[in-house]
Amino acid sequence: MKHLLRSWDEQPWSIQENIGHLLDIEPLMSGRLDDFQNKLPKLRAWEETNSDTWRANHNARSLRELMAEFHSARSTLVGVSTPSTIP
Numbered sequence: 001m002k003h004l005l006r007s008w009d010e011q012p013w014s015i016q017e018n019i020g021h022l023l024d025i026e027p028l029m030s031g032r033l034d035d036f037q038n039k040l041p042k043l044r045a046w047e048e049t050n051s052d053t054w055r056a057n058h059n060a061r062s063l064r065e066l067m068a069e070f071h072s073a074r075s076t077l078v079g080v081s082t083p084s085t086i087p
Contacts (some may be wrong), residue, residue, distance in 0.1 A: 006059040010021025013053070013083050021050065026073040033077065 006014050013021060025046070032043045058066060 014059055016061075016063060016066065017053065017056075017058045019063075019070060020056055020061070023066065023070045024050075024052045024070040026070070026077065030077050037042060051061060 006016050028044065028046060035043045
């Protein structure tokens with residue numbers, strides 16, 4: 001199973017690296033939510049090269065650790081964006 005999570009057969013990132021990428025962009029998602037809530041005319045830009053994900057070596061981490069960290073980060077984001085906080 002670990003081999004399937006960490007191999008990428010002609011894909012830019014493995015499954016595990018994709019999970020790590022979602023974790024890497026969580027600050028951007030949180031910032032964009034702030035931008036939206038503050039009614040800014042334009043949401044903040046993404047970093048086009050995804051350099052954090054390329055450098056992170058997410059395949060060296062355990063899947064359990066990545067999933068726990070992503071769950072915590074996404075739970076925080078979802079907790080912030082309750083219906084009462086969205087304009």
